[in-house]
Amino acid sequence: MIQAEHAQSDSMRPAPPPMDHWRPFARQFSADPRRSDDAFLNRLMDEVMADQTLIDVGAGGGRLALPLALHCKHVTAVEPSPAMGEVLTGGAKAHHVENISLVPSDWLEVQVEPADQVLCVHVLYTIQDIGGFIRKLQDHARAQVMVVMYGAPPQSQNYPLWEKVHGTPRLPLPSVPEFREVLRDLGIEAREEPLAAQPARGFDSMEQALDQISGRLFLGEDDPKRDMLTRMLPDELEETDGVYRIRGAVPLQPWLIRWAGSASG
Numbered sequence: 551m552i553q554a555e556h557a558q559s560d561s562m563r564p565a566p567p568p569m570d571h572w573r574p575f576a577r578q579f580s581a582d583p584r585r586s587d588d589a590f591l592n593r594l595m596d597e598v599m600a601d602q603t604l605i606d607v608g609a610g611g612g613r614l615a616l617p618l619a620l621h622c623k624h625v626t627a628v629e630p631s632p633a634m635g636e637v638l639t640g641g642a643k644a645h646h647v648e649n650i651s652l653v654p655s656d657w658l659e660v661q662v663e664p665a666d667q668v669l670c671v672h673v674l675y676t677i678q679d680i681g682g683f684i685r686k687l688q689d690h691a692r693a694q695v696m697v698v699m700y701g702a703p704p705q706s707q708n709y710p711l712w713e714k715v716h717g718t719p720r721l722p723l724p725s726v727p728e729f730r731e732v733l734r735d736l737g738i739e740a741r742e743e744p745l746a747a748q749p750a751r752g753f754d755s756m757e758q759a760l761d762q763i764s765g766r767l768f769l770g771e772d773d774p775k776r777d778m779l780t781r782m783l784p785d786e787l788e789e790t791d792g793v794y795r796i797r798g799a800v801p802l803q804p805w806l807i808r809w810a811g812s813a814s815g
């Protein structure tokens with residue numbers, strides 16, 4: 551599924567993909583580490599004790615790794631994207647979080663000590679060696695592995711627009727249904743729990759929507775399909791309180807999926 555989705559993306563791209571895919575979005579993956587009103591973060595904190603260590607695999611800009619570091623003994627943030635790493639270390643410095651170390655590497659290549667908890671949030675959709683990746687999560691957790699994934703591909707709210715503009719269905723990335731099959735194949739018995747659904751993606755203006763959706767649909771500045779999208783958007787978006795959302799977009803449902811680790815010590 552991942553190879554097919556990537557091949558479809560490549561067939562539509564006006565230019566080769568950027569070296570660091572995450573650079574334009576990295577700031578969106580940071581947040582105040584001392585916030586107390588984030589129900590999702592609070593649920594993760596319930597699982598992590600003050601004297602425990604944690605590895606956050608694919609930590610992004612530290613949206614979760616930094617507050618979890620303030621809550622526990624130490625966090626190792628494994629994050630291969632330089633842009634994400636910069637946001638994470640910038641956040642750690644700005645908010646005086648000292649018990650966090652960034653390891654700028656791919657999880658499948660990294661060598662790190664096991665920790666009590668291993669966390670991996672919204673990373674698995676594009677991991678091709680999923681068996682090796684999951685086994686390594688489990689081998690590095692003394693107490694527990696926690697994975698968070700949406701019940702549908704993260705970009706699925708854009709899939710209907712893709713089909714209208716490109717005239718062919720968007721091939722989906724895997725999400726929770728496929729992950730359940732992986733766990734079954736690996737003989738892993740996990741607990742699953744739905745977390746608060748994420749509201750549909752919002753845009754501050756019609757122009758911002760056009761810009762961001764054009765990017766997701768790989769429409770270059772001069773692509774005639776961009777004009778087609780411009781004409782479609784007033785009907786395809788609905789506006790509430792100044793926020794534009796894709797009409798009929800189903801909120802993404804995140805799931806917390808956790809199971810026992812197998813690291814010793």
Ligand SMILES: C[S@@+](CC[C@H](N)C(=O)[O-])C[C@H]1O[C@@H](n2cnc3c(N)ncnc32)[C@H](O)[C@@H]1O
Pocket residue numbers: 572579607608609610611612613614628629630631634655656657658670671672673677
């Ligand atoms: C959607 S972001 C999620 C970031 C963070 N977990 C969060 O929820 O805010 C996915 C992150 O996974 C990272 N990632 C992708 N493949 C990875 C791999 N093989 N090993 C480690 N991290 C990876 C990306 O660089 C990116 O920062």
